Amino acid sequence: MTEGEIARMGNEIRRQTLRAVFHAGAGHIGGVFSAAELLAALYFSVLRIDPSKPQWPDRDRFILSKGHAAIGLYATLALRGYFSVAELATFDAIDSRLQGHPDMTKLPGLDMSTGSLGQGLSPGVGMALGARYMGKEFSTWVMLGDGETQEGQIWEAAFAASRYELDNLIAILDWNHLQQYGWSTEAGYAASARLDPSVDPQAKWRAFGWRVLECDGHDVSEILKTCQAALERSGRPTVIIARTTKGKGVSFMENEYAWHSRPFDAALLERALAELNEATPG
């Protein structure tokens, strides 16, 4: 798939997410939109996977540690052919395989159940450590939200990964600078601005012994180059710090913490879809 096609897929993930969340009347949007190009690049280019064999033992693993972006992952999996795009309409419905947070017992293609924040990197360490023990070549990718790196367990896992020199483990930090409610600025909580959930993440990950790479998380070309660099085995785990914008692609959602998760009406849906259609690269 070309870079342009991956970029278009990123926007298609956003459109499918909007429709599913509108249909369900609930769901997280901002953190999907910040990660849309990252998800598209991973599933349509980087990951060694086979949608017809979701349990293939040698596949690359992907853990969405920021599990509240589940609908973005479901949209990606559906577009990649794991299941029909029509099933996205069941998101959050009773008996659906598409739970509010990823449930690996229900949906093939999910490598780990997530949702309680800060927990995804540790199973990634287990997969990477287990792969080495089993003599398997696959890589394990974990997408982290910046807000969830406030959880201590992330740093327990970061320490263990570097102690075991897990160079088959790659974390991607979706550094979108916003969390659900967030820390106030000098203007107080009344303002829409909030302080960054993660201060100087480069220095923190470096201090924990990780190789730190950076990219523009909405520039597909940069994402692909950085992911290829991350796959070089360096004797250390790698984190890709992806600079992103929460709500990316829809003007009235961008950098607005309130769009972390909220219902919206048909008029707003149409406005958002119109912006996304306009922005879709040729």
Added chain:
Amino acid sequence: MSNPIAQRDVFGDTMIELCQRDERVVLLDGDLANSTKSDKLAAALPGRFFMMGIAEQNLAGVAAGMATLGLKPWVASFAAFLATRDLDQVRVVIAQPRLNVRLAAHYSGLLTGFTGKTHQVVNDLAIMRSLPNMACVAPCDAIEARAAMLALNDYEGPVYLRLTRDPAPAVVAADSVFELGRTVTLRSGADVGIISTGGQTARALAAADELARQHVAASVLHVPTLKPIDADAIVAFAEGVRCVLTCEEHSIIGGLGGAVCEILGERSPTRVARLGLRDVDGESGPNDALLRKYGLTEQHVTYAALELLRQT
């Protein structure tokens, strides 16, 4: 009678045995290998042992990740840490996805080697048996601990295995086979039925012998599996006696006593008394002093049985 053996010693030896017979088995430990006797495996088969540092939340998650690959990770730490420090991790990435992780919860109960209440979790069975999908096992001695480990290695799903620290007398026969969910009738008598679990069963058995000397016929039912619990066996046992005394080195809230009352209350209302920690934490002290202060000696079991019979 053979020399008392510690469950933790048997744990270390049995881990070696399991690793030798099953290449999918690995052991993760939270910097307590010389306490949990995981160090035996670390010395014998270092490639199968993963020291994960003083970080129990990560420990649980790493084990879960390994289990998704088809490995059979065992996790060794203290009961106090496995049941509470990483409870959300156990719930979300082990129990809910039904992964094959075995939590070897060492130093359970009060007899933890002068640690005090921070290291004595009094409600781990209550917590673990209320987690959907989690099997829950408390062996009474080293023989049963080994037999349980051999059986549980092939079980599909997460397991909480509650182990004790100090050497204790053998209760079950040396060639005993463990079957998940099965209870063990150790004594038969029609007056009072004592239902016990874990290390407390040895003291329940001693109490039954003392009651026999006092011409009181006591039955003893050992319940090593708190979940899935054998409700039919407990009902049948209760229907053969006048009253039931539960006893456990655990809170009377939510553990074996709670489970028995739930079953009998629904299916065969029976007079029950619960012996255990009465909604209190433990403290530091020698084992005999702890058992005396918290009412868990064989004399306490004997007295409680007589008192229950008097009231029934």
